[in-house]
Amino acid sequence: MKKIIIYLYALFSFNKIAISAETGGMPQLNPEFWYSQIFWLTITFGILLIILSKFILPKIRNNLETRKSQIMENIEIADNQKTSSEKNLKEYDKIIFDAKENAKKTFNLAKEKIQLDLSKEREKIENELNSEIDDIENEIKDLKKSSPEKINIIAVDTAAEIIQKLIGVEANKSNVSAIVNEQIKLMKDK
Amino acid sequence: MAANPMYQFNVYRIGPEIKIGEVDISFTNASLFMVISALAILIVFNLGSKKKSLIPDKIQLLSELSYSFVSKMINDTAGAKGKPYFSFIFSLFMFVLFCNMFGMIPYSFTVTSHIIVTFVLAAFIFIGVTIIGFLKHGLGYLKLFVPSGVPIILLPLIVVIEIISYLSRPISLSVRLFANMMAGHTMMKVFGGFVVSLGLVGGWLPLGFSVALTGLEILVAFLQAYVFAILTCIYLNDALNLHH
Numbered sequence: 113m114k115k116i117i118i119y120l121y122a123l124f125s126f127n128k129i130a131i132s133a134e135t136g137g138m139p140q141l142n143p144e145f146w147y148s149q150i151f152w153l154t155i156t157f158g159i160l161l162i163i164l165s166k167f168i169l170p171k172i173r174n175n176l177e178t179r180k181s182q183i184m185e186n187i188e189i190a191d192n193q194k195t196s197s198e199k200n201l202k203e204y205d206k207i208i209f210d211a212k213e214n215a216k217k218t219f220n221l222a223k224e225k226i227q228l229d230l231s232k233e234r235e236k237i238e239n240e241l242n243s244e245i246d247d248i249e250n251e252i253k254d255l256k257k258s259s260p261e262k263i264n265i266i267a268v269d270t271a272a273e274i275i276q277k278l279i280g281v282e283a284n285k286s287n288v289s290a291i292v293n294e295q296i297k298l299m300k301d302k
Numbered sequence: 303m304a305a306n307p308m309y310q311f312n313v314y315r316i317g318p319e320i321k322i323g324e325v326d327i328s329f330t331n332a333s334l335f336m337v338i339s340a341l342a343i344l345i346v347f348n349l350g351s352k353k354k355s356l357i358p359d360k361i362q363l364l365s366e367l368s369y370s371f372v373s374k375m376i377n378d379t380a381g382a383k384g385k386p387y388f389s390f391i392f393s394l395f396m397f398v399l400f401c402n403m404f405g406m407i408p409y410s411f412t413v414t415s416h417i418i419v420t421f422v423l424a425a426f427i428f429i430g431v432t433i434i435g436f437l438k439h440g441l442g443y444l445k446l447f448v449p450s451g452v453p454i455i456l457l458p459l460i461v462v463i464e465i466i467s468y469l470s471r472p473i474s475l476s477v478r479l480f481a482n483m484m485a486g487h488t489m490m491k492v493f494g495g496f497v498v499s500l501g502l503v504g505g506w507l508p509l510g511f512s513v514a515l516t517g518l519e520i521l522v523a524f525l526q527a528y529v530f531a532i533l534t535c536i537y538l539n540d541a542l543n544l545h546h
Contacts, residue, residue: 137308138484145313147325148328148329149416149418152336160396164344169369178354
């Protein structure tokens with residue numbers, strides 16, 4: 113009987129300690145507001161989940177996707193522009209190369225033509241000069257040939273005139289010329 | 303009573319007592335901070351999703367970075383199959399994160415420092431994941447408890463261990479978050495109490511500790527929200543892609 117009383121007392125006091133621990137210890141283990149917390153957690157988290165998943169997250173996803181697609185589009189456009197500009201650059205290079213080749217060709221042609229013309233002209237001028245030189249040489253030759261006779265004639269004429277002026281007698285021309293010829297022969301011999 | 307480091311976790315009624323039958327569902331300070339957190343999340347992300355500029359401003363960047371952060375987290379752990387559960391995991395992560403962060407404000411209340419709150423979340427995840435697993439794989443989901451490549455002699459032992467570890471998931475998930483939040487806040491309160499009791503002469507050291515702990519607790523607040531979300535993803539991965 114005594115044992116039972118002691119046992120009951122111990123049980124009672126343990127309960128007392130347990131209750132006091134509950135009120136003074138961790139408020140988390142006090143079940144007073146557990147249902148309230150479960151209820152309000154369900155409500156707030158539920159509303160948050162519904163609004164986020166129905167209204168807000170699709171918008172953000174949309175924004176991100178539009179941005180991504182826009183960026184991809186821009187990259188594609190830039191790529192296209194790059195390739196076309198590279199093509200244009202190649203064409204430009206080709207045009208420049210062709211133009212240089214053409215210029216070289218034209219230059220060479222012109223050079224050749226000018227050289228041809230030049231040589232032709234030179235030949236012509238040389239020919240002309242040569243013929244002129246020949247003419248002059250011939251003339252000189254003729255002159256050389258004809259000059260002694262003319263001198264003779266002039267000498268005979270002058271001698272006849274001098275004689276006429278000096279003496280007043282018309283001298284015989286054949287005589288005069290004979291004398292003159294003789295004199296010239298003497299001069300030559302000397 | 304304010305010197306008691308556990309006093310900050312007290313839940314008290316705000317406004318009238320509301321009862322459905324015998325059940326007390328009065329609006330409390332815990333409910334208030336749940337509502338504040340949810341509202342803050344909605345305001346931030348609503349502002350962040352309003353504009354559609356190509357170059358985002360700060361709040362848009364914040365919401366878009368959070369979106370891609372959670373999206374990447376799900377993709378890394380649960381793969382492409384986890385996409386339908388994105389909204390839930392995003393809300394869960396943000397709710398836990400905001401509750402933790404609002405708890406860091408002095409004289410506020412930390413919703414996640416109550417075991418009942420974290421346990422309800424964890425139990426919901428546990429039940430949901432189990433239902434998804436059975437829906438996807440039928441009774442084949444029970445193969446989760448039978449890892450491949452285990453000697454037959456060890457199999458009975460391994461299966462028992464696997465079942466126990468599976469069943470303890472909601473407890474470990476909820477206790478991890480609850481204990482971290484409670485311990486951190488209690489520590490800060492204790493050090494704060496030291497500052498007051500040691501006064502102008504000796505109070506500077508615990509004050510420094512208190513400041514350092516605040517930084518640590520902000521880190522823990524983020525980290526625990528992240529751990530909570532990523533463990534949910536891992537459990538979801540078990541249910542979606544049966545690996546064993």
